[in-house]
Amino acid sequence: MSRQHDFDAFVVARTPALSRTAYLLTGDAHLAEDLVQTALFKAAKAWHRIEGDPEPYVRRILYTQNVSWWRQRRLQETSLGSYDGASPGVDADLRLSLEQALARLTTRQRTVLVLRYFEDLTEVQTGQALGIGSGTVKSICRQALARLRTLSPDLAELIGDAS
Amino acid sequence: MTLDRLREELARLGDTAPVAQVDHDTWQRAGRARRRDRLVVAGSVLAVALLAGALTWLPDRVDPPVADGAGGAVPDQVWAVPERLAERSEDDGSWVSDEVETDLAIGTGALAFEKDGLPVVVDADDGDYHLLELPGFFELQADSPSSSTGDDAPLSLSPDGRRLAYAWVRFETDSPQAAVASGVRVVELQTGTVREIPLPSNGGVAVGGFDWSPSGDWLAWVGDDVSGWTGESSGGTTPVAGLIGPVADTSQPLPVLPNNASVSYAPADDGTVAIVGDSRMLVVDGPSVERRVLHVGERFSVGATFVGGELYDVRTAGGTRGYSVHLDPTRERLDLPDQGMASQTVEPLGWIDDRHLVARVTEPSDEEGEVSASELAVIGVGDDPSYDVVGTIEADVPPISVATDLMSLEQPTVERPEPDWPWSSTRVALTIGLVLAAAMLAYATTTWWRRRAGGRRGTTGDAPGERRTSRSLLLVGGTVLGAAATVVWLLAVPGIAGDSASNDDSSAVLLTGVACIVGLGTIAMAVRRWRWLGAGLILGAVGAVVVLLMLLVTTVG
Incomplete structure (x- = not known):
């Protein structure tokens, strides 16, 4: 009990x-x-x-x-479709735009970003949590940030050039 | 650090997330799932153990026992050879099966017989069935000229299993005068060397039977001198017989006893030969011939041999009046147990010692003419009669010769693995077809399941109803699949494997098939996603077996 x-x-x-x-x-x-x-x-x-x-x-x-x-x-492609369907909206709001951009990352990229910048885990801790190496975490993270920048130029100032 | 803004945005985004509702019964459901998983694990372990046990139990397939005792032993089961292995090519008469060997150095033989013209020697060391291509082997066919040699065969294994004698014949088409060359060949099974003993004759000698001396050095043969023999047709025949010495490549003629119902030849180790007829016998020692009158009543010899210097002559009065053993020269008479085995047919194969006869004993065929399997028996004769079944000889096995020196009272026979005959082409095709069908079905089911699963997760609502439907669908589908596979296997395989020699063989195959289906189900049950399908498979297979058994019992009853 x-x-x-x-x-x-x-x-x-x-x-x-x-x-x-x-x-x-x-x-x-x-x-x-x-x-x-x-x-x-x-x-x-x-x-x-x-x-x-x-x-x-x-x-x-x-x-x-x-x-x-x-x-x-x-x-099945339905979930991706729903994300795509929402995107044409005017993304004046930065928050919406970040949400949409996150949706376009791969699950691994999104997971790594969330662990690193929301959960504030180190690269080593992230790697342990996902069962991958910290080098992999680093490269996925770099790819994810680069992707965010490409997807939404508005986010560039949010993320900055540093990575 | 600009990434701090990303952190802030993420935190803000996270704060907008609705708090998930966690069901109150989560803990209880988890407990149930845990117990169920344990059950599945335990069930899988049990099923695997059962399967392993069943596989071990399947006759001799998995772990062939090893015979002890140097020099090999006689197997306790003589399997028939499937007819398809004795098929010949229509072009040149060569054997179709790849199993037929040309290397005659097989070691020691335990027993030998001929299946539709194909010589078969069973290895004394490991019980392997050697299908031999003997050069010039004369196949004693129903339409071939042959003497009334009864159950004799045109090949014979010596008592020690080291030599194989067989009849050979060669039809020369280009020379009508010396049209046929024929005789006896003796194969040394240790080395594979062949000793050829040509038999001079008018038209060729069709040797139909052999008798070895106890040591295997001397060999007596009986046959027919055939005139005008071409392979397709033959003229008149004259019975002939002869004796071949230990290393001789010629045969010295032996007298024949015409007008006798049966004649047995028994060479001794010193080169003398006893020729036993109905009421008299001849003892031939080189050129000298001694005649003796037998006082045996109305009894006919079915096999005579020397045991320890004395002639042991097994005789029968025919019909159901039983067998007895008559000794010479002491004139002693030894009785067989059970009123002389009156109701059975006894074919003497050799002697283990002076009171124990090895014989193939067959029940008379039943009212429907169905011939039952024979027993390989050690029969104690004389004052202390006994009858021990030491082996089984399948009904389809023709007359055999056994290396009785390899048998002892302590270890008459040993258990051997059943020969692993190659599958017939129909059976191979059917198996491949079934496997392909199963694979396609599995693929279709997987795809269907994934679509369903994907669709379900894509929908927003919780759909317990659908989940239950898919479970019951899997269960029903698995049951149908398992039952269908079992029924197809059980009904189709015996028909196809009908020529695969034996009931035991096919029942082993049948059991393996059912065990495979159950095993597949067990494996599926271990996988969470497939457990309902697995349960269905097992349920279907077991159900089908039970229903079929019930049907069988009802029909038989």
Whole structure:
């Protein structure tokens, strides 16, 4: 019972933070909700095996699950279509524009950006969380920033030339 | 650092995210899923263990037992050779099957027989079936001239299994005078060398049977001197017989006993030959011939041989009046158990010692004319009669000769793996077809499932109804697939493998097929996405087997 209590407490405390990350990772409120639910379900299944702070475990599921969903989604083009459909709008608002630009990155690029600049993880920590090398993290990050710049010149001043 | 602005924007964007609703029963659902996963793992382990057990249990396929005892041993099961392996090319009469060997140095033979003209020697060391291409082998066909040699065969293995004697014939078309060259060839199975003993005759000698001395040095043969023999037709025949010495390449003629119902030749290790007829016998020692009168009543010899210097003559009164063994010169009579095996046919193959006869024993064919498999038996004769079945000889196996020196009372026979005959082309084609069909079905199902899964995730709402539908669809589909595959396998394979020698063989094949389907289902069950399909496969396969068995029982009953 105490385990269930721990789990419930964790859910109440951390769901908002997880939701924010999930939203940034997916760019879609429904997918973000699915992602959080799935990650917490998987964490509950393995709760007895988690030692110490469960948050890194849950976050790792969040990141990797998103990538694997993206792999499964490749067969259907509806989600990409919906992003494209939204883009012709006048992007006077910088926030919208960033959101759209993020949607056009690959899932890996978006995930790395979110981990590095939203979660404020180091390159090494990002690499550990995704199971890739820190060199790979660096190069994906550089590609992602370059892509953002190309996609939306307005963002250039946001990102700057440094990378 | 301008990237700080990106950080801020991301944080701002993150703050607009709605907080996800987490179901209250997440913990309970996770617990159920965990238990289910454990069950699947345990089930998979169990299924794999069962499968492994079944595979081991399948007769001798997986782990062929190794015979102990140097010099080899006689197998406890003699399998028939499928007819397709004895097929010949229509152009030049050569064997069609790749299994036929030309290298005659096979070591020691345990037993030998001839299947539709194809000589078969079973290896004493590993139980392999050697299909041999013997040069000039004379195949004793139904329309060939042959003497009334009964169950004799035109090839014979010596008691120690090291030599193989066979009849050969060569039809010369260009010389009508000496049209036919014929005789006996003796193969040393250790080296593969062939000793040729031509038999001078008028038109060619069709040798129809052999008898070895106990040591395998002397060889007596019986046959027919055929006049006007061309291979297609033949004139009259005259029975002839002869004796071949240990290293001789000539044969010395032996007398024949005309007007006898049956005649047995028994060469001894010293070169004397006992020729046993119905009521008298001749003992031939070089040029001298001694005649003896037999006091055996109305009994006919079915096989005589020397055991420890004394002649052991197995005789029968015919019909159901049983067998007995008559000794010479002591005139002792030894009885066989069970009223002399009265209801069965006993073909003597050799002696293990002076009280134990090795024989092929066959039940008379039943009312429908169905010939049952024979028993390879060690029969204790005399005061302490016994009957031990030490092996099985399939019904389709023609008369065999056995290297009885390799048998002992302690270890008469050993278990050997069933020969692994190549599949018939129809069976190969059907298997490939089935596998292709299964692969295509699997591919189609995968694609369909992915589309469904993708579509489901693409929709915004939670769709438990659809999920259940796809599960039940998978389950039903798996069941249908498993049942169909099982039924097709069980019904189609025996028809195709009908010539594959034996019931045991086909039942092993059938079991393997069903085990494969169940194994596939088990593997599928271990994968989360496919577990319903896997469950369906197993359910279908087991269900089909049960239904078929019930049908079988009802029909038989």
